[in-house]
Amino acid sequence: MTLNRRSFLGASLAAGAALSAPRAIGQARPRVVIVGGGAGGATAARYIAKDSQGAIDVTLIEPTRTYYTCFFSNLYLGGFRDFASIGHSYGALASGYGINVLHDWVIGVDRDARTVTTAAGHTLPYDRLIVSPGIDFVEGSVPGWDISAQNRMPHSWKAGSQTQLLKAQIEAMPEGGVFAMVAPPDPFRCPPGPYERVSMVAHVLKATNPTAKILILDPKASFSKQALFEEGWQRHYAGMVDRIGPDFGGANVSVNPEAMEVDIDGTVEKVDVCNVIPAQKAGRIAEIAGLTDDSGFCPIVPATMQSRMDETVFVLGDATIAGDMPKSGFSANSHAKVAAMQVRAALTGSTAFPAKYSNTCWSLIDTDDGVKVGASYAPTDEKIAKVDGFVSQTGEDAALRKATYEESVGWYAGITADMFG
Structure with missing residues (x-):
């Protein structure tokens, strides 16, 4: 199937279509704080805000005002994209979805008090915390x-x-x-x-x-x-x-x-x-919050993306130990939809459907010479396990390789719209 913005968003919307239960008049809105505004965090913020229809107070904390995607940054190096095309702002998340976007660094998490502290001196309480900090170097x-x-x-x-x-x-x-x-x-x-x-x-x-x-x-x-x-x-x-x-x-x-x-x-x-390119571990705030193990990454519950260290905390993307899933923007976006559904269900009483995950990684070798690898995944008790997969083959003809590259361009437009609105 050729992916474009319309088909990518259509599949995403279908996956998270359950509506939240109504809240009682005068009841304080439950609070979700999300640390990190990349493929995991931005997606989770948008889906929670959108699908709860304002029933949940969502705060997204991200230090950068313009987020540059690591995926497709290689195409900028190769001259296939300009730099502006991989940069994205948070304006639509704030204006279109009512998300509180705070440009700041998180420097502390008190899981007992359920608060997050920022470098600017803010202390934000939460009912659920989502941590999507990407990677740091060993x-x-x-x-x-x-x-x-x-x-x-x-x-x-x-x-x-x-x-x-x-x-x-x-x-x-x-x-x-x-x-x-x-x-x-x-x-x-x-x-x-x-x-x-x-x-x-x-x-x-x-x-x-x-x-x-x-x-x-x-x-x-x-x-x-x-x-x-x-x-x-x-x-x-x-x-x-x-x-x-x-x-x-x-x-x-x-x-x-x-x-x-x-x-x-x-x-x-x-x-x-x-x-x-050094060896990597979960972003530093995950370690500060006590969410990592000896590997330097964060163990999660495969069916929900909850931290194994704290059921009120969810961890997404590159920072996780995600079983058979690779560390990629597509994976983080997939994790985010599962976590958003689980958070919304816990805080509003809406339905949470069984988790399904997917990933595709495209790569460009030369002009119109695109290849890909991907799979679908399902949770087991131990890990997120591969169900089936696909990979480009050596010797493919030029028309197929060009179509694969064009598919990747459609995917990029779709996922960035899915993240940032």
């Missing part, structure tokens, strides 16, 4: 790199100014220069993302700097859609992309940002651009 996971080095060796794994910086560095590479990527270990945000990024960098360099080289330093033995990417690199960028896996030192990499060097198992290479 300190020391790439020796020689920490967040203070992000301007020399950008991560660009949180979209915005980092994405613009990386694009500028790529465009400024000397003729015949070297672009290096330190790829992250599992689990991490967007499993195909680093390899789509390599494809987009190669697309730019092929046109502007054809003698440049791309070096992937990868601690993993394999990666998502590997056969599809490697086929595409050979077809479009032959001789440009080299990947060093763990058998050849990719798991023993350190960096020297000041000297712009990478050390690969004792062999030092000079590079011109270095994209360091």
Whole structure:
């Protein structure tokens, strides 16, 4: 099925169509606070406000006034989209749905008192809390790199100014220069993302700097859609992309940002651009709130997205331990609809239907050469489990690959409208 804005929103509306029970006259509205305004948090805010028909007081806390999506940010790097096209504001959520949008940082959660504290000094009480903080980086996971080095060796794994910086560095590479990527270990945000990024960098360099080289330093033995990417690199960028896996030192990499060097198992290479994508964990506020376990991520109840640490708290998206589901914007949006339905049912007495989850990850390899992988999922007692799945095949014809790319463009329009209204 080809996804466009109309079909995506139609499916989403059908999934959350149950109306809330009416509240008694004069009864105080129950309060929901949502931390994080990305694919999980913004979607949850909109669905709770919309489907409760004003019966629930919804506050969304997000520090940025314009949210830049990580998904499709690689297409900006490749020149297929402009920067403004991946930026989205919260105005429609506030004006169209009555959501209280607070641009601030959450610095504390008191789960006993059921309050959230912000950097500006606000203390907000809640009846239910939704936490969708995305990811932070594991300190020391790439020796020689920490967040203070992000301007020399950008991560660009949180979209915005980092994405613009990386694009500028790529465009400024000397003729015949070297672009290096330190790829992250599992689990991490967007499993195909680093390899789509390599494809987009190669697309730019092929046109502007054809003698440049791309070096992937990868601690993993394999990666998502590997056969599809490697086929595409050979077809479009032959001789440009080299990947060093763990058998050849990719798991023993350190960096020297000041000297712009990478050390690969004792062999030092000079590079011109270095994209360091460190190991990841749940956003810091999840740890502060006591919602993480030893993995650094948040265990959840698969049927509801409730935290296993606190039944009044729901956790969404990249921060979760979501079983078979990957960490992606599509996944976070899917989590949010389940959580919104559960929160609305708990606070208004409306019906909560059995949870269903889905995900698709599209990747662009070159112009009109799109591939995808995806699945549907259902909750078990232990995890969110894969029910069935699909993946593009090597050797597909150009018409199918173009249709896959166009499908991804329709999906982006649909999901961002689903998030932001």
